[in-house]
Amino acid sequence: MSDWFTRDANSIMSTYSRLPVAIEKGEGSYLIDVNGKKYLDLFTGLAVNLLGHSHPKIVQTLKEQGEQFLHISNVFLNKPAITLAEKLIKQSIEGKVFYTNSGAEATEAALKLIHKHSVAAGENRKGVIVLKKSFHGRTLGAIKLTRQPGVYQDFPTTDTPVYELEPENLEMLKATIEQHKPAALIMEPILGSGGILPLSKGFLEGAEALCRKNGVLFCMDEIQTGIGRTGSFFAYQQTNVEPDLILFAKGVGGGLPLGGIIVAKQYADLFKPGDHGTTFAPSPLSAALGNTVLEVLLEDGQMEKSKETSDKLWTELAQLKETYSDLVLGIRGKGMMVGLVLSAEAPVVKDVQKRLLEKGFMVDVTQQTIIRLLPPLTISTAEIDLLISAIKEEFDRLKEEGLEA
Numbered sequence: 001m002s003d004w005f006t007r008d009a010n011s012i013m014s015t016y017s018r019l020p021v022a023i024e025k026g027e028g029s030y031l032i033d034v035n036g037k038k039y040l041d042l043f044t045g046l047a048v049n050l051l052g053h054s055h056p057k058i059v060q061t062l063k064e065q066g067e068q069f070l071h072i073s074n075v076f077l078n079k080p081a082i083t084l085a086e087k088l089i090k091q092s093i094e095g096k097v098f099y100t101n102s103g104a105e106a107t108e109a110a111l112k113l114i115h116k117h118s119v120a121a122g123e124n125r126k127g128v129i130v131l132k133k134s135f136h137g138r139t140l141g142a143i144k145l146t147r148q149p150g151v152y153q154d155f156p157t158t159d160t161p162v163y164e165l166e167p168e169n170l171e172m173l174k175a176t177i178e179q180h181k182p183a184a185l186i187m188e189p190i191l192g193s194g195g196i197l198p199l200s201k202g203f204l205e206g207a208e209a210l211c212r213k214n215g216v217l218f219c220m221d222e223i224q225t226g227i228g229r230t231g232s233f234f235a236y237q238q239t240n241v242e243p244d245l246i247l248f249a250k251g252v253g254g255g256l257p258l259g260g261i262i263v264a265k266q267y268a269d270l271f272k273p274g275d276h277g278t279t280f281a282p283s284p285l286s287a288a289l290g291n292t293v294l295e296v297l298l299e300d301g302q303m304e305k306s307k308e309t310s311d312k313l314w315t316e317l318a319q320l321k322e323t324y325s326d327l328v329l330g331i332r333g334k335g336m337m338v339g340l341v342l343s344a345e346a347p348v349v350k351d352v353q354k355r356l357l358e359k360g361f362m363v364d365v366t367q368q369t370i371i372r373l374l375p376p377l378t379i380s381t382a383e384i385d386l387l388i389s390a391i392k393e394e395f396d397r398l399k400e401e402g403l404e405a
């Protein structure tokens, strides 16, 4: 009964390429496996565990809300969800929230709202512009917006036309808007699984201006970048844009499923009763945890504190790039969302990931040669030092073995 790997392979469909670790417990920035081995978690469940594991305030909220109620129907008012919606609006745009259970469902809700808007506007606007390599989810509607061939495949999908745009190409955006008269533009301010690719301030502001001029809804997918991960509450706030619609998920539920859209007030009443819905979202427990996440980040100052630690991380990474200039082609991202773009071949980078794991460091690899670091916002500077020396050891080995390029 103790061979978790065989049992996993025999009982769970193999849609994920697993790393060979079975988790027993989480503590702060660490995960501990069934054999008692500790790992520094730079994966955070793919940008979810903003406060690390077993944060005392999260545990306390779980207990308190667990003693109240875990689920009610959406026909009754859900106090934690109302409070959280108010806070999310206060941190972003004047408008209203629709809750979902996941990021992909947030994208589905956005697609429905965009459709409602184009019908209501009577402008015969149809379709959505998205960026090449973007990721917006895997449900049958969202998958069409996800411009990654391995994900997209030939699954049936929505008939909403989708137009693919090169990041940073405002000329192409202008031409696409003029030619196709789309209803909306949806972008991640930093493409996550597309390779930790931040969009420039100039591009975001230029894109917003083109959208405003042409009546195209300007939407930001902040599912991975949001809730403090990049140094501001939402990443778009490091520019002067103001989205019409913001998608959020991942970190907001403190580790439990929760997502949604924040819709600017002029579009917020497009959904009428019956237009959209779900049994579970917003789970009162996820929403209560969301309130706690925001309390820790904003009222207890964790977001500010994490800026100091991420500054330290970026200083160390800049040095790393200088020391290993043949191996590190670039360091991209912001705050606690980092991509180390390596010159090595994909199998070599996969092997680096495996070796780091053996040393007790969990890192992700995206776009085959980019090491993705998504530390908890609560990571300490001492833990960053440990990570950097482990990466250095690995890079020294690659140099010695001549595996840089």
Ligand SMILES: Cc1ncc(COP(=O)(O)O)c(C=O)c1O
Pocket (backbone or CB within 6 Å): 046, 102, 103, 104, 105, 107, 135, 136, 137, 138, 188, 192, 193, 221, 222, 223, 224, 249, 250
């Ligand atoms: C930017 C972005 N949008 C949407 C999604 C989909 O979210 P979920 O996996 O919760 O459906 C993700 C997930 O990685 C994401 O990073």
